[in-house]
Amino acid sequence: MTMNMNDLRNMFRERQYKMTSQRQTILQAFIDNPAQHLSAEDIYGIVRKESSELGLATVYRTLELLSELEVLQKIDFGDGRHRYEINETSSLHHHHHLICVLCGKVKEFEDDLLETLENAVALKSNFKIIDHQLKFYGYCSECRDKVES
Amino acid sequence: MTMNMNDLRNMFRERQYKMTSQRQTILQAFIDNPAQHLSAEDIYGIVRKESSELGLATVYRTLELLSELEVLQKIDFGDGRHRYEINETSSLHHHHHLICVLCGKVKEFEDDLLETLENAVALKSNFKIIDHQLKFYGYCSECRDKVES
DNA sequence: CTTAGTGCAAAACCTTTGCAACTCT
DNA sequence: AGAGTTGCAAAGGTTTTGCACTAAG
Numbered sequence A, B: 001m002t003m004n005m006n007d008l009r010n011m012f013r014e015r016q017y018k019m020t021s022q023r024q025t026i027l028q029a030f031i032d033n034p035a036q037h038l039s040a041e042d043i044y045g046i047v048r049k050e051s052s053e054l055g056l057a058t059v060y061r062t063l064e065l066l067s068e069l070e071v072l073q074k075i076d077f078g079d080g081r082h083r084y085e086i087n088e089t090s091s092l093h094h095h096h097h098l099i100c101v102l103c104g105k106v107k108e109f110e111d112d113l114l115e116t117l118e119n120a121v122a123l124k125s126n127f128k129i130i131d132h133q134l135k136f137y138g139y140c141s142e143c144r145d146k147v148e149s
Numbered sequence C: 001c002t003t004a005g006t007g008c009a010a011a012a013c014c015t016t017t018g019c020a021a022c023t024c025t
Numbered sequence D: 001a002g003a004g005t006t007g008c009a010a011a012g013g014t015t016t017t018g019c020a021c022t023a024a025g
Helices: A005-014 A021-032 A040-049 A056-068 A114-125 A141-148 B005-014 B021-032 B040-049 B056-068 B114-125 B141-148
Strands: A072-075 A083-086 A095-100 A106-110 A128-139 B072-075 B083-086 B095-100 B106-110 B128-139
Touching: A005 A021, A021 A040, A021 A056, A021 A083, A040 A056, A056 A072, A056 A083, A095 B114, A106 B114, A114 A128, A114 B095, A114 B106, A114 B128, A128 A141, A128 B114, B005 B021, B021 B040, B021 B056, B021 B083, B040 B056, B056 B072, B056 B083, B114 B128, B128 B141
Parallel strands: A095 A128, B095 B128
Antiparallel strands: A072 A083, A095 A106, A128 B128, B072 B083, B095 B106
């Protein structure tokens, strides 16, 4: 299932990375804020509000590290900054994003149906596919009401 | 089919935008370089090589404008800059991107199969979906050889 | 002639990096 | 002790903006 603090500690030990309080705090922020698509600045804000000391550069370095380790997944909604979420290793949790073009709200959508498509693409394209990302753009229910009225 | 210079002129007239030589040159650069995912800097380079005068700020402003008009589509491959391609209005030309995680090469993939999924998502989510974007990550044929050997 | 668009340089952002100080193991 | 990590400030890269000037309708 989802990464927890002990898993992280073990991953770090294996690779001789050090488990620092900053790294713990950052992972904890993701655990405390599920399904939030947090940016570096978001994390920085969350952690500082909880009165922990932390430099912004450290946030960037940690997000980079955790992405390489595939603890986090980097996503891009085109709003000029990178965003991250905990990488659900269980493929059952593969989900996609619905982005409202009016208010910018991002909703999640669970899905497995893409596996078939992925196989077809792999065959035709000669790519060995390891991951996919699917985004839908449209109007969320609230904004749709505004538009239609 | 794809946008041409006259279509653009008409769109501009309708909205009282002005058709300037810079805007023409920029659209022309997209027409001359199909399937290229050009960044602002790319366009700037292409145009200047052809000895036309043009400021980088104008490129950014024009790309923004053409995206709003849906003449261009903004895409993001996570390489730190926005990229654009001509928006194929014909849904037959809906295509997706295969991104190699090793060499960064981007290949295109044609597809219609997503319509079904889109409908399912619309129903379940209460979103009115107007567009989607699908990216596959993996190893291209060349890089796969390197990895497997 | 009027309004929109351009170019330049400066500013604004987000992200990365060099380096001395620090802290896990 | 020793290697990795942090924080700060500076640098880098992309994108945006203010303003005087220019060009399209």
